[in-house]
Amino acid sequence: xxxxxxxxxxxxxxxxxRPPIWFMRQAGRSLPEYRELRTRATDFxxxxxxxxxxxxxxxxxxxxxxxxxxIVFADILLIPRALGQEVWFEAGEGPRxxxxxxxxxxxxxxxxSTGRLSAIGETLARVRAELEPxxxxxxxxxxxxxxxxxxxEGRGSNREAARTFAYExxxxxxxxxxxxxxxxARYLIMQARSGAxxxxxxxxxxxxxxxxxxxxxxxxxxRAIIEQxxxxxxxxxxxxxxRGAGALVETYARAVPVEGVALDTQASAELGRRLQAGGKxxxxxxxxxxxxxxxxxxxxxxxxxxxxxxxGPYIFNLGHGVMPDTPIAHIAxxxxxxxxxxxxxxxxx
Ligand code: CP3
Numbered sequence: 001x002x003x004x005x006x007x008x009x010x011x012x013x014x015x016x017x018r019p020p021i022w023f024m025r026q027a028g029r030s031l032p033e034y035r036e037l038r039t040r041a042t043d044f045x046x047x048x049x050x051x052x053x054x055x056x057x058x059x060x061x062x063x064x065x066x067x068x069x070x071i072v073f074a075d076i077l078l079i080p081r082a083l084g085q086e087v088w089f090e091a092g093e094g095p096r097x098x099x100x101x102x103x104x105x106x107x108x109x110x111x112x113s114t115g116r117l118s119a120i121g122e123t124l125a126r127v128r129a130e131l132e133p134x135x136x137x138x139x140x141x142x143x144x145x146x147x148x149x150x151x152x153e154g155r156g157s158n159r160e161a162a163r164t165f166a167y168e169x170x171x172x173x174x175x176x177x178x179x180x181x182x183x184x185a186r187y188l189i190m191q192a193r194s195g196a197x198x199x200x201x202x203x204x205x206x207x208x209x210x211x212x213x214x215x216x217x218x219x220x221x222x223r224a225i226i227e228q229x230x231x232x233x234x235x236x237x238x239x240x241x242x243r244g245a246g247a248l249v250e251t252y253a254r255a256v257p258v259e260g261v262a263l264d265t266q267a268s269a270e271l272g273r274r275l276q277a278g279g280k281x282x283x284x285x286x287x288x289x290x291x292x293x294x295x296x297x298x299x300x301x302x303x304x305x306x307x308x309x310x311x312g313p314y315i316f317n318l319g320h321g322v323m324p325d326t327p328i329a330h331i332a333x334x335x336x337x338x339x340x341x342x343x344x345x346x347x348x349x
Contacts, residue, residue: 005136007069010313011198011237011259011281019306019314020068021338022138023291023331025321026061027073030328033060033346044089045081048074051122058127062135065331066341069136069198070127072191074120076142076202079183080151082113097154103175110179114186121194128195139196141187143203143242144180144221148173159205166213173217181221185228192234200239200262201225204320206252207244214248215255222256239283243320253280265319269308276312283315286334292323294330302337 006020028034034057041047048054057073077095081087083106086098128137149162166173188199206218226238241262242252253261253275261275263284272282286305290298305316316338322331332343 003133005068005134005197007136007138007315008197008237010315011239013259013279013281013313015310015312015314018338018340019310019316020136021316021335022067022069022071023061023318023322024071024288026065026067026071026331027057028322029324030322030326030331031060031064033064044075045078045087048078049119051119051126054120054123055126055130058123059130060346062131063344064328064346065335065343066339067135067335068339069138070131071138071140071200072120072124072127072196074123074140076140076147076204077150078117078120079113079141079147079180079187082116082187083109083179083183085151094156095150097150099154100151100176103172103179106179107175107182110182110186113183114190117187117190120187121190124191124194124196136197137195138198138200138239139188139191139194139236140200140202141184141191143201143206143218144177144184144225145217146203146205147180147184148176148217149205151176159208163208163213166217177217177221181224182228185225185232188225188229189232189234192229192236196236198237198239198260199229199234200241201258203240203242203245205244206242206248207246209245209248211248211251214245214251218242218245219252219255222252222258226257239315241283250274250278253278260315262317263319267319269304272309272314273312276309276314281313281315282309283317285319286317288318288320288323288326291318291330291334292326294327294333298330298334299337302334306338 054073058070062070077087084101149159152162237259239260240258243264260281265287267285275282
């Protein structure tokens with residue numbers, strides 16, 4: 001059997017006997033062993049910057065489930081912090097950010113920001129050394145627009161303030177996006193050199209954008225990141241996740257040289273097949289709420305997804321991350337259906 005990880009074969013455009021599988025947020029609060037590990041860190045940011053703990057969190061779901069890929073345990077908000085903006089997490093409420101620093105000042109921090117993220121490189125190296133060769137390791141960063149929404153609004157929100165900012169202060173937003181493109185490209189280059197074999201851009205808030213705005217603040221920055229990463233000689237495939245882009249997903253896929261396009265819950269069978277026919281590998285789009293709900297509806301949807309997309313390059317995944325209160329048995333059942341391999345019990349149970 002080929003040792004090239006199934007995930008990388010799929011991203012290389014191969015149609016496989018079964019799709020590789022991994023889940024967004026497969027590490028994290030749905031696992032009791034994660035909740036136990038989490039109590040040992042003072043705060044979430046410190047956890048992400050501790051290679052020993054972050055590597056352990058990355059590997060936890062790999063021990064339990066026969067996933068074909070691990071995703072490094074980190075967060076999209078580590079970049080604003082590395083650029084000098086304060087970031088913290090309020091228990092039960094999510095991320096909070098301090099005032100947006102002066103953009104020219106942040107531009108001067110781009111080079112130093114990569115060094116401030118070196119712990120994530122160490123995490124990747126540790127995980128790659130422990131993971132079986134047939135299982136791939138994914139590195140990631142947030143899409144510049146999504147990260148900018150948090151930097152502008154100071155928290156997760158409906159993004160109205162950030163979208164208004166895009167119209168009222170276009171030069172300022174473009175300058176901020178340039179800083180994020182440059183720091184993100186350097187960060188992804190560092191991740192690839194540290195062991196990441198595929199790179200994912202999480203543009204989680206790509207919804208509700210007018211076409212011209214989408215082209216300017218999503219497509220342009222994604223193209224620029226990939227151009228910089230390729231110019232550095234990094235060949236790892238990219239997965240772009242323009243979550244919520246709806247009808248603009250195909251515009252995205254045509255314009256951005258990603259190997260894979262991650263689809264959200266709404267993606268139609270037809271859309272996925274058109275993307276495959278256009279040369280893209282697709283990933284997604286199982287509803288994370290259905291994964292949590294379980295039962296015959298989940299089984300039926302898994303069969304539908306496998307039937308509609310397995311004829312082309314396809315990576316089985318969710319349309320968004322695993323919800324913290326998802327029963328482990330539901331995850332185990334889906335992974336076993338796709339891989340034919342059972343999950344294992346771990347000591348924490
Ligand atoms: O397993 C994986 O997918 C890898 C790890 C990962 C995390 N965050 C860990 C995390 C990844 C890929 C992310 C990406 C991320 N972070 C996104 C994009 C993906 C998406 O879900 O749309 C976004 C928008 C963020 C920002 C962020 N980080 C939010 C909104 C929150 C709060 C969520 C909450 O429910 O508290 C986080 C914190 C976070 N990131 C947690 C984890 C496991 C929970 C924090 C904890 O354990 O205390």
